[in-house]
Structure formats: C-alpha cells, structure tokens
Amino acid sequence: MDEKKIKRRSPKSSTSHPPPLLNTKKNAVPVSKSTGFSNAVPQPVGQKPKLKRVIKEKSKSQGEAKGASSAPIQHSFLTDVSDVQEMEKGLLSLLNDFHSGKLQAFGNECSIEQMEHVRGMQEKLARLHLELYGELEELPEDKRKIASDSNLDRLLSDLEELNSSMYPF
Incomplete structure (x- = not known):
C-alpha cells in the first residue's frame, strides 16, 4: 500500500511544459469581460491590447489597499x-x-444630600410595595379586593409625597 502512494504523482509535477492549446487560430479574438460587445476585428500582432493596462492599474490599486x-x-x-x-x-x-464641589449636575438647587433623601424615599416606597403585596397573598379571596384598593391608595399617597420632594429637580 505504501508503494502505491509513492508511485502516485500529481499531474502538475510530472509535466514540465504547459499543455498544448486547443485553439490554435492565429487571429483569435481576445477574451474580454463583456462578451456581448466583443470586437470581431482581429488585432495585429505588434499591438498590445488595452486590457493589460487596466489589469495593471487594478492590481496596483489592490496592492495599495493591502498595504x-x-x-x-x-x-x-x-x-x-x-x-x-x-x-x-x-x-x-x-x-x-x-x-x-464646583460641579453641579442638576444646578445649584440640587445637592447630594437632597438626591440621597430622594433615593431613600424611593427605596422605602419599593419596600412598602413588596410588603403590601406579600400581605395581600395571605388574605382570603373575598378580602383581597378591599385590601388591594387600600394598598393602592397608600402607595399613591407615598408616591405623591416623593414627587413633591423632587419638585426642584
């Protein structure tokens, strides 16, 4: 099995010269990107096609982009x-x-102490909300509606107090 692998060679390495061309016409039309507008007039041997210049310019711009x-x-x-x-x-x-202390984010009327007071009131309101909701779950179904309404009134009054303390903001 090892002998078979050694004997195999790639076709590129076995041939040292290029394969013969299938199209051996002397007046072959050069292949262009746009085949719909190909020119049927053969070009003389001494003239170079304009395509090479375009290809060189493109390769230069691509080389510059890579750099x-x-x-x-x-x-x-x-x-x-x-x-x-x-x-x-x-x-x-x-x-x-x-x-x-020269920097004032909310103007001269608002101090750090006032902002801390507002934050404390917000936290107090959040704790009250969770506490009242926990109590509501323990009540029987028929008393939940009445307790829910009274809890809502209490939370709204505390929220109004918080809002009035934030008025200067």
Whole structure:
C-alpha cells in the first residue's frame, strides 16, 4: 500500500511544459469581460491590447489597499505631545472641580444630600410595595379586593409625597 502512494504523482509535477492549446487560430479574438460587445476585428500582432493596462492599474490599486490595511493609521492627537499635555491639564482641572464641589449636575438647587433623601424615599416606597403585596397573598379571596384598593391608595399617597420632594429637580 505504501508503494502505491509513492508511485502516485500529481499531474502538475510530472509535466514540465504547459499543455498544448486547443485553439490554435492565429487571429483569435481576445477574451474580454463583456462578451456581448466583443470586437470581431482581429488585432495585429505588434499591438498590445488595452486590457493589460487596466489589469495593471487594478492590481496596483489592490496592492495599495493591502498595504494600507496592514499598517494601522496613526492619528496625530495620539502622538503629538502638546495635545496629550493639554488633554491631561483639562482632565486634572475637571477632577479638581469635582473634588471641590464646583460641579453641579442638576444646578445649584440640587445637592447630594437632597438626591440621597430622594433615593431613600424611593427605596422605602419599593419596600412598602413588596410588603403590601406579600400581605395581600395571605388574605382570603373575598378580602383581597378591599385590601388591594387600600394598598393602592397608600402607595399613591407615598408616591405623591416623593414627587413633591423632587419638585426642584
């Protein structure tokens, strides 16, 4: 079995010269991309077809595209030292403003304490909602409707209180 594998050769390696051409006409029409508009007039032997020039231009543009994709484009703002220093100064200034309390996301009327108070009220309302829902499941079917209505009234009043505390926002 090993002998059979050794004896087999690819057809390309066994022939050193190209296979004979089937079309041996002297005045063969060159093959173009558009066969519908082929020119039936044979070209003289001394003239080169215009197709080669187009093919060369295409191959050059493809080669340039390959070269451009292999090397990453480097932006000047990443390599220019003065730009990097300017960005660093701006970011440090922003950080200092943040630590000193100069930055106000919602204006001067809104402080961190007010936002924490609102968050506390939201959490309290969410806990109440879950607590009331848990109590509602334990009730018999006939009392659920009455309890559900009273729970809704309580939750809405707490929501109105939360809304009024957020008014300056």
